[in-house]
Amino acid sequence: MKKNLTKVVMVLAAITMLAACSPKVSGTFSGTSTGMQGPVTVELTVADGKITAVNVTECHETPSLCEVALARIPAQIVEHQTTYVDTVTGATLCSNALINAAGKAAKEAGLDVEKMKKNAYHAKAGKDETFDTDVLVIGGGGAGLSAAIAAGQQGAKVILIEKGSVLGGNTMMAGGAFNCVDPEAQAGAKLSNAQKNTLDSYLKLSTSDKDLHFELFPEWAKVLTGLQDEITAFYAANKGKTLPGFDTINLHMWHIYTGGLRQMDNGSWVAPQYDLAYTLASHALESYDWTGSLGVATKSHAAASDSLYTVLGAMWPRTHAYTNGKPLIDKLREAAEKEGVVIYTEMAGKDLIMAGGKVAGAHAVRADGTKVTINAKKGVVLASGGYCANPAMVKEYDEYWGADLTNRTLTTNVGTNTGDGIVMAQAVGAATRDLGVSQLMPSSSPIKGTMTDGVWADASEQIWIDAKGNRFVNEYAERDVLAKASLKLDNGIFYILFAGSGMANPDKMCKGAAKEGGMFGTSITDMINNGHIWYGSTLKELAEASKKSAGGAAPAFTEEALRATIEKYNSYVDAQYDPDFGKEVLNGKIDIAAIEADPNVGFIISPRKSSLHHTMGGVSINTEAEVIDANGNAIPGLWAAGEVTGGVHAGNRLGGNAIADIFTFGLIAGRNAGK
Secondary structure: OHHHHHHHHHHHHHHHHHHHHOOOOOEEEEEEEEOOOOEEEEEEEEEOOEEEEEEEEEOOOOHHHHHHHHHHHHHHHHHHOOOOOOOOOOOHHHHHHHHHHHHHHHHHHOOOHHHHHHOOOOOOOOOOEEEEEEEEEEOOEHHHHHHHHHHHHOOOOEEEEEOOOOOEHHHHHOOOEEEOOOHHHHHOOEOOHHHHHHHHHHHOOOOOOHHHOOOOOHHHHHHHHHHHHHHHHHHHHOOOOOOEOOOOHHHHHHHHHHHHOEEOOOOOEEOOOHHHHHHHHHHHHHHHHHHHHOOOOOOOOOHHHHOOEOOOOOOOOOEEEOOOHHHHHHHHHHHHHHOOOEEEEOEEEEEEEEEOOEEEEEEEEEOOOOEEEEEEEEEEEEOOOOOOOOHHHHHHHOOOOHHHOOOOOOEOOOOOOOOHHHHHHHHOOEOEEOOOOEEEEEEEOOOOOOOOOOOOOOOOOOEEEOOOOOEOOOOOOOHHHHHHHHHOOHHHEEEEEEEEOOOOOOOOOOOOHHHOOHHHOOOHHHHHHOOOOEEEOOHHHHHHHHHHHHHHOOOOOOHHHHHHHHHHHHHHHHHOOOOOOOOOOOOOOOOHHHHHHOOOOEEEEEEEEEEEEEEOOEEEEOOOOEEEEOOOOEEEEEEEOHHHEEOOOOOOOOOOHHHHHHHHHHHHHHHHHHO
C-alpha cells in the first residue's frame, strides 16, 4: 500500500514538472465584436502566455470620439494582463467593443480567464483636489470653448472641465451649418422665383391672422410689419432688375418665430423669446467672423455668395458652409490654450457652490472618482449641453411627441448629453422653460440613430419618398414637420432619392452630403457595400438594388414609380411651384437621360428615420446669457450658453441655428463672465 502511494506521488510530481516545463502559448490571436459603427477586431500578441501587444486591426468608430479609448484600453490590457478594464467616458460602445474583442482573442489563445479576472484593473480615486480660478466653464463643446476663449480674452484666468474623454460634445457630431444674415453674400446671389413667391406670401399676411397667435405673443407682430416694409423696399429698389438674394434680421427672426411657434399636447402654445431670438439673429454674423479670427476656416462675406445653401429645416438659403468635427474643435482648443485656458477632460461637474449669495464655483469628480472642488472668483458658465442622450428624461418632460417617443428612442447625440447642467442649475434656483419638447432629426440612420450612413443634399434639392416611391412631404419644411410626417410611415422609415454628381470618385461624398452628416468620413462605396444605401447607374439598376436589400424585407421600388416621381418633381422645378406640398424653394432638377448615359454618375436611395437630436428647452437666460430665477432676476455669478439653455428656439429649432446659437451666446457668456 505504501509502495503504491509512493508511485502515485511520483506520477503526480512528474505531471506537475511536465506542466511547469511545457512551453506557454505564443502567437497572434484575433477577436471581433460590434461597436456603434460596425465590427471592431483586435489582435493579441502573446509570448509565453503573456500579452505583449494589443492591436486594433479593424475599427469603424468615429476616431475623434474614440481616440482615448483606442489608445488607453489596449495599453491597460498589456500593462495589467487582463481584459477586465474600465470603459472610457463618452466612448462606452467603442470601449465595450474593444474589451469584448480582446476577451474573445484571449479565449482563442487559451489564456487563463480566471487569472485575468483576478488581474482586473479599475481606476481608484485619488486624494481630493482643489483648484482656484476666475471663471469656471462646465462643458467642452462649441459653447463652452467659445465662452472659455472669450473669458480668457478679457484677461480672466479660466478652467474648463469636460465630462467626456475628448472635447467637442455635440458640436463634434454636428454638421458644418452656420445660419447668419449676410447682406454682402446675398448681394452676389440671385433670388429664385420660388423664393420670390415666398416673400410675396409674407406680404399677404396680416397682424390680425389668428394662425399667427399675436394675441399670445404681441411682440412678434412688429417683426412681420418690419419684414413687409423691407420686402416692399427691396422690390422698389430693384424694379426692372434681376433680383439679387434677400435676407434681413427680420426675415431670420420671422423664420425663428414661425419655425418655433408650436402647440403642446395640453393646448398651450410656446414661441421663441423675442429678445433672445433678436440677439441670435443680429449677432450671428459677428460670432461667425469672430470664430474666423480664431483660425476656424470661414469664407469672406463676398466669397460666401456662391455657397449659401439651405440645410435641412433652415427655411431659407442663409446657411454658411462651416468647419465641423475634429478640425473645428482642434482650432477652438488651440485658441483656448493660447488664452491660457486650463482644460480637464473626464471631469464631470456635480453641483454648484453658493457663497455670499452668488455662484462661486462647483464640485466635480474625475472619471476615477477623485473629488474636485473648483473655486471660481467671478463665476461659472454652464455649457454642458442638453439631454437628448437621456431618452427617459426627454420622455418624462415630453408634451409634444406623445407615443412617437419612447424611453428607447435612438439619438444623434454623444452619450454625455444627459441633462446634468440643467439639474445643477435648478438646484440653485434657476428657472427653466420649454422642457416639454425636444427636436427629432428626421434624416438619421434607421439602425443607429446617428446622422451617418446616408446621403442627402441641400433641402431645396431633396426628394423624400415613401415605400411606394411617392413624395409625402414638403422637404423644405421645419424638422418637426418632417419628423411627424415620416413617423406616420411604416416603421417610421422614409427614403431620400438622390442623383447626379459625386459618383465619378466613389471615395468622396456626394454633393451636399458633407453639409450635415458626411463629416463622419464614410465613403459612398462603403455605404453601398454595407447596405446602408442603394445605388444604380440607371433607375432600373436602382430598383433592382432595392429589391436585393435586406433580404427582400425593404421596399422594392419599381423603375416606373421612381421615374414618375422624378419627372413630376422636375416639372415643379421648371414651374417653380409645388402644387402637392407647397415646397417654397425648388432646385435640383434631375436629368434622368444624362445620368443614365454617364457611367460615372448614378442614382441613390438613402433610408432614413427620425431620432432625438436637440433639446429645445433648458435653463432660462437673459440677453446677457445670465441664468435667471423664477422672478426673472439674474443669479449672480452664473451664465449659460448653448443647448443647456431654453427660450431661443421654443418648439422647434431651425436647422443651422444651433451652431450660430452656441457661438453667439458662448461669446456673450464668456465676455460677461470674464469682465
